[in-house]
Amino acid sequence: MRSIRAAAVGAVTMSLALAATACGGGSSSGGGSNDSPKELTYWASNQGASVEVDKKVLQPELDKFEKETGIKVKLEVVPWSDLLNRILTATTSGQGPDVLNIGNTWSASLQATGALMPWDAKNFEKIGGKDRFVDSALGSTGVEGQDPAAVPLYSMAYALYYNKQMFADAGITKPPATWDDLVATGKKISKDGKWGLGAEGSNLSNNIHQVFVLAKQHGADFFTADGKPDFTSDGAVAAVKQYVDLMAEDKVVAPGNAEYAQNQSLSDFAKGKTAMVLWQTASATFKTMGMKDDEWGVAPAPVPSGAPGADRATNSMVAGINMAVFKNSDNIDGATEFVKFMTGDAEQKLLNKAYGSIPPVKAAQSDPAFNTQATAVLRETLATSAAALPQVPDESQFETAVGTAVKELFADAANGREVTTESVKEKLAKAQQQMPNK
Amino acid sequence: MTTTTASAQPGERTVGKSSPGTVRGPRRRPGRIRRIGLPYLLLLPALLLELLVHLVPMVIGIVMSFKELTQFYIRDWTTAPWTGLDNFTMSVDFDAPVGEALLHSFLVTCAFTILSVGLCWLIGTAAAICMQDAFRGRGLLRAIFLVPYALPVYAAVITWAFMFQHDNGLVNHVLHDQLGLTDKPSFWLIGDNSFVALLVVSVWKGWPFAFLIVMAGLQNIPKELYEAAALDGAGVWQQIRRITLPSLRPVNQVLVLVLFLWTFNDFNTPFVLFGKAAPEAADLISIHIYQSSFVTWNFGAGSAMSVLLLLFLLLVTGVYLFVTSRATRTPRAPRKPQERKTADV
DSSP states (O other), X not given: OHHHHHHHHHHHHHHHHHHHTTSOOOBXXXXXXXXXXXXXXXXXXXXXXXXXXXXHHHHHHHHHHHHHHOXXXXXXXXXXXXXXXXXXXXXXXXXOOSEEEEEGGGHHHHHHHTOBOOOOHHHHHHTTOGGGBOHHHHTTSSSTTSOOSSEEEEEEOEEEEEEHHHHHHTTOOSOOOBHHHHHHHHHHHOOTTOEEEEOOTTOHHHHHHHHXXXXXXXXXXXXXXXXOBOTTSHHHHHHHHHHHHHHHTSOOBOXXXXXXXXXXXXXXXXXXXXXXXXXXXXXXXXXXXXXXXGGEEEEEOOBOSSOOOTXXXXXXXXXXXXXXXXXXXXXHHHHHHXXXXXXXXXXXXXXXXXXXXXXXBGGGGGSGGGGSHHHHHHHHHHHHTEEOOOOOTXXXXXXXXXXXXXXXXXXXXXXXXXXXXHHHHHHHHHHHHTSOOO | OHHHHHHHHHHHHHHHHHGGGSTTHXXXXXXXXXXXXXXXXXXXXXXXXXXXXXXXXXXXXXXXXXXXXXXXXXXXXXXXXXXXXXXXXXXXXXXXXHHHHHHHHHHHHHHHHHXXXXXXXXXXXXXXHHTSSOOTTHHHHHHHHTHHHHSOHHHXXXXXXXXXXXXXXXXXXXXXXXXXXSSSOOOSSSSTTHHHHHHHHHHHHHHXXXXXXXXXXXXXXXXXXXXXXXXXXXXXXXXXXXXXXXXXXXXHHHHHHHHHHHHHHOOHHHHHHHTTSOOGGGOOHHHHHHIIXXXXXXXXXXXXXXXXXXXXXXXXXXXXXXXXXXXXXXXXXXXHHHHHHHHHO
16 A cells, blocks of 8 residues: 555656646857857758658758868758747757758747847848848848848748639639639639638638738738737738638638648649639649649739729738858858858759749849749749738747637638627637737 | 565664674674665665756746746846746736636646546446456457557547548548438537547547556455355445455556546647647647747746646645545545545546
């Protein structure tokens, strides 16, 4: 009996200790140095179909860099779902890579941690100056008025991808240009197990990207000019309702999409179950899913009907990947040199071609590869009608809070519960209250 | 067992008492010190590791709970400003959204834990009792029963996540297409049903452990008791009630406590099943704290919630150990209150 009690006490202590160790942390200090000039570590985000594909694309380039400079780059490709947590861990421990990729929407949040090297005029000069980059891409490198926390590496934009055969079968001759068109087109197609539009209802980031653009089209933003959350404005509520209504009211999105978060909507598209998807640079994914290039078409993402003003014609967020240097790097010169190499004209053409993205470097965009069916629309969108997500330190929290609200509204719609302006407003108000107090 | 202990103790005592008087006395002294010091020396590595792995992070976690630790300070958390009890008051202010959400997730977790532990115990005990008598294929069945326990959690839960999918999942295929039990395919990974899905996976994963422990407990019950009971005309149910369950009480005490702690703290199952934003109906407290800390980057609030959880678990465990140890210390106490106590948990 005694031993059993001892075992129980032991087990309890262990479990309790485990419960309380959930929040650990460390401290770090200091800036970078050049103590280790011949070596760099690089965390690349997973861009291609798999981590292996990325290694194949990047390794030859890293070898080239080593040949040119004598600096060896140790590569680690980090899956997208792990990347932010890995960066946070590196930030708290101070033990990070020298150079890393970040999602460009995180720029301001990560900038606030102070872990990334600021790109002031002097640093930008080392990589050829700010003017080399497209403005929209520079718009998502950190809070306005501060030195950017990162440099744009790959740019992406949302576009409307459609299945040519399904359109032809339904007697549709051209892709929809406005939301009204899209709903009408979707209704024509949505029958007999086929659906008009695909969505990723449980993917928080994707939800944010879609409702952000719709909010712009309704003349609203999710943050006030001084960076305070403003989730319940009429425009924001209307935007979220419009997006969820594609399933709830218009019934052009399959209810099953409410639980999608792993790009299932893309595989539905490739299988011919869904006729349209709003996605960023999907061509490479379609190919890996066995779809031929001539089976799908691409058009700019829809805008409101009539003649919308400048902001209201926004039809994509500026998506993309930035490259940052960890402040703690012990090869800060080498790291800058590496960023210069990766953002050089030649590398930009090569890498963006490999990933189907658009170079944020102006000079590289002239390559014919960025004027094909897959890329011309994206390039045009980035140049003219894409807007950067709010560059505020709370952006990461915003993605979670509002992204979750949209996910819950989709769950309501899928389960046949009514989605009303009030229910949308209520969810958004709850999301706003969860944001940190200032 | 008893004989060894009995003979060893008097032996030691004699050596201790006689040592100063004997000729070899002075040479014993360092030996004695060594003998007293050695156990502590041997414990030292474990103590140090325990200190490093559990206690230090725990203390850091507690310190963090008193700080305003957001993305602005995570690079060097020691510089974060002190906020006093703000994180705690915010967590327990049940009228405000943060506290309300925490309370909701706490209640969901309580309901989930009671149901999951209860079902795990029930199924595990029933299976163990059924497997008690030898029959052809018993070994194979026992092995099969342990499969869920042996599988890597991630692989098992992700398979369940596939099975619970709305469009192509096996669960809807069986319930809707084959058996026609539902009007239309149900959602299991979003909305209210997610609680059921979580419970099913948790029980599936947890009952083999209960089965294993109860089976081990059953080995210790003397066969003679059953034979005697059978001779006196006790049926199977009476034997279970009067012999098996009372004999298993000490085993069950540990089992229920461990299952309770594991289930209450379970992070893997909901995280793999639902991702970082669990549906409201299945928003377990572990996920909730993770989200507060690591997804919304409010590490201070997350730490405060962790500390509150720790206090709650300490309280429950303390009460449980107190009640159950009292129950075992007074075996001749009236039977009814004892049974009620076990049933309450």
